[in-house]
Amino acid sequence: MQFNISLMLEAKSLEAEKAKNWLCNQISHNNFSGHGDQLLQMLTIHQQMIEVIDGITKMEHGLGKNLKIVLETHENGENGGFMGGHGGHFGMGGFT
Template sequence: MSRIESYHRMLQAASQFQYNIALILEAKALEASRSCQWICGHLNAAHFEDHGDQLKKSLEVHDQMIEVIEGMTKMELALAKHLQILLGGSESGGTNSADGDGGNYYS
């Protein structure tokens, strides 16, 4: 297999990976919409002893959604970094960062 064919296969795999991520995000959006409707109907003041309990439960739900978003973001950043290395390496023979930070997306 030639180098070009190898790059083409890697890009096809990355494309399929992105498609699967899009499907996951679509499912998560639908789940979030349903959860929102359920939460708005069931996490009202009548179901809790005091406002602190209601706030605590709402924050737990919120934290779970933030964790999902953070995980998907980290996965996307890692994939973008690998694609940048792949594309930068195939075009110029080495890694090349247009923004001058060496391609470091992690803080």
Template sequence: MSRIESYHKMLQAASQFQYNIALILEAKALEAARSCQWISGHLSGAHFEDHGDQVKKLLEVHDQMIEVIEGMTKMEMALAKHLHILLVGSEAGGTGSVNGDGGNYYS
């Protein structure tokens, strides 16, 4: 297999990876909408002793969603970094150096 064919296969794999990430994000958006509806209907002030307990519970749910978003962001950043290395490295004659001095692009 030629170098161009190899790059093409890697880009196709990256494209499929991005599609799968989009499906995950779509499912997470649906889950968040359902959670929002459930929380709005079931976690009212009547279910807690005081407002502080209610806020703590809602912050726990919020923190879980932030963790999911951060995880997906880290995964996307890693994919972008590898694609950048692949594309810049192939344009520079395959030297493997991202910014010309052997350093890391995302340091």
């Protein structure tokens, strides 16, 4: 699961790098009819960035909740985890 999450975050990072390069190279005062138009475009871009950060934060909170459940199950001495109690956590025989 962590590997898949790292792939998603890496893809978002590459996407952010491309967006940064585009912004730095293409957005200038010469491309807009006035300061108001430029400001509106920048606000739109920043709102999109905030949505990406919010999505990543929600994903991290969800992972934290799942990890807390797994750890609490382990601390209570219950076998199980995600694989239903087949020899230790995650069904991997003695994984602690």
